[in-house]
Amino acid sequence: MYRRVAIIGGGAAAATLLSELLDRQPAQPLHLDWFTGGGAPGRGVAYGTRSERHLLNVRAASMSMFASQPRGFLDFAQRGDRSIAGTDFLPRRLYGDYLEAEVERALERARSLGHDVHVVPFKVDGLVPENDGVTILHGEETTRVDAAVLALGALPPQPLSGVSESAIASGRYVVDPWSFLAKAKPDPTPRKVVLVGLGLTAVDVVLELASLWPNASFTAISRHGLLPEAHLASATAPSDDSADLIEAMQAAPDLRSWLRLLRDAIAHSEDWRVVIDSMRPHTPALWQALPREERSRFLRHARWAWERARHRMAPQVMKQMQELERAGRFHRERARLHAADVEGDHLHLSITPTGSSTPQALDTDLVIQTIGLNTDVRRTGHSLVRQLATNGHITPDPLGLGCNATPEGRLQHDGSTWPHLYAMGSLLRGTFWESTAMPEIRQQARQMADRLLAG
Numbered sequence: 001m002y003r004r005v006a007i008i009g010g011g012a013a014a015a016t017l018l019s020e021l022l023d024r025q026p027a028q029p030l031h032l033d034w035f036t037g038g039g040a041p042g043r044g045v046a047y048g049t050r051s052e053r054h055l056l057n058v059r060a061a062s063m064s065m066f067a068s069q070p071r072g073f074l075d076f077a078q079r080g081d082r083s084i085a086g087t088d089f090l091p092r093r094l095y096g097d098y099l100e101a102e103v104e105r106a107l108e109r110a111r112s113l114g115h116d117v118h119v120v121p122f123k124v125d126g127l128v129p130e131n132d133g134v135t136i137l138h139g140e141e142t143t144r145v146d147a148a149v150l151a152l153g154a155l156p157p158q159p160l161s162g163v164s165e166s167a168i169a170s171g172r173y174v175v176d177p178w179s180f181l182a183k184a185k186p187d188p189t190p191r192k193v194v195l196v197g198l199g200l201t202a203v204d205v206v207l208e209l210a211s212l213w214p215n216a217s218f219t220a221i222s223r224h225g226l227l228p229e230a231h232l233a234s235a236t237a238p239s240d241d242s243a244d245l246i247e248a249m250q251a252a253p254d255l256r257s258w259l260r261l262l263r264d265a266i267a268h269s270e271d272w273r274v275v276i277d278s279m280r281p282h283t284p285a286l287w288q289a290l291p292r293e294e295r296s297r298f299l300r301h302a303r304w305a306w307e308r309a310r311h312r313m314a315p316q317v318m319k320q321m322q323e324l325e326r327a328g329r330f331h332r333e334r335a336r337l338h339a340a341d342v343e344g345d346h347l348h349l350s351i352t353p354t355g356s357s358t359p360q361a362l363d364t365d366l367v368i369q370t371i372g373l374n375t376d377v378r379r380t381g382h383s384l385v386r387q388l389a390t391n392g393h394i395t396p397d398p399l400g401l402g403c404n405a406t407p408e409g410r411l412q413h414d415g416s417t418w419p420h421l422y423a424m425g426s427l428l429r430g431t432f433w434e435s436t437a438m439p440e441i442r443q444q445a446r447q448m449a450d451r452l453l454a455g
């Protein structure tokens, strides 16, 4: 068992690991340093929103922090409102309240059990992993721990190529939609807003700004011009565990065979969502069976379709998007952005419609980049991750999906494995593929707690 452990990151993954660790009764008291990076510990990016329009994209009954207590979040929500059902899609703000309440409960329990827990509201600047521990650098201070776990979430978004520095400096090209939304105020003036990317982030941005900015219209551009799929209004439980499908996929780990097998399974199911959902627990093993060139083909050709089928929106969110579309306030275009530059008091964009090679001009007041989670360690502005990569302490995933790690979450460098440096969540996308949502994170947290307290 490790006596002194550091958790680095202030989001839901870190909060879940902390709560798992403090819920156990280790043989000796733990010394735990939790570096939260500032902000309200536990909420992170997704659950820091205060908007009631931002809903969870997973039903309440599946959002517990704890694999061993599946009703955790539902019980919390029902204590405030008995009419809430497990099939509801609740506000992410409420989930943030749940995370904070669980963190508070865990810290109280730690005090009563004699654990020594320090919540440090600063960012970690650097790490030096060694074979017998990890040294943590923060500000002028260093802290030596027996083991450290990185739970840093997604990396800061980077501007797309072709976007000029003056476009970004003007404030009219927004690279980070979340910090922009956190500060957005009611405003009657914006007229034309373009979103680059059409996933769940774009949906959140449109819903929030359409309400704050009554005169604005929104155009989202993406290669396929399709919104994410919606959940069914009533929950569908997987009708079987897809054992035959998974076995056949394991036996033929190439994209072409997988697409054929999936099409067959869907043709024989009552709804395609049942097939996709029943694959969830098997996704890490399937991903690990896929050779690197097939993973690369998946990212080029099938990722967009997987993301929109796997990460779906609540039915009521789909309804609101359709209403905005019918009212002429939301448009979708199949196109790619090539360049964005300032021209007078607006932005001038060059876009190429899908299937064409002729660029078109598009003028707009504001562009918001909504291209989804960034996990590319090779080109990041995240200072800690850059320090680790520059010093060769981690090896970036060759496809831009976090960094190389073992299935236990131990980080690797130059083909070797650090014995005491771990990661959870987004940094492990290359290891598990699905590694960013709560159903995966709570499993990782539980196993990580077992590992850290073993022996």
Ligand SMILES: Cc1cc2nc3c(=O)[nH]c(=O)nc-3n(C[C@H](O)[C@H](O)[C@H](O)COP(=O)(O)OP(=O)(O)OC[C@H]3O[C@@H](n4cnc5c(N)ncnc54)[C@H](O)[C@@H]3O)c2cc1C
Pocket: 008, 009, 010, 011, 012, 013, 014, 035, 036, 037, 038, 039, 043, 044, 045, 046, 047, 055, 056, 057, 058, 122, 123, 124, 125, 151, 152, 153, 154, 201, 204, 384, 424, 425, 426, 436, 437, 438, 439
């Ligand atoms: C808008 C949005 C909606 C989502 N909705 C859902 C949903 O409905 N259901 C679901 O299951 N999943 C959802 N997700 C997935 C979501 O990523 C996870 O549920 C979860 O929030 C991930 O938590 P995390 O701790 O890994 O990352 P984050 O929430 O990003 O937290 C990372 C934290 O680490 C901190 N940090 C970074 N660097 C340092 C450093 N050097 N030192 C210290 N701290 C640092 C950051 O400040 C941040 O607080 C959503 C994601 C987003 C972005």
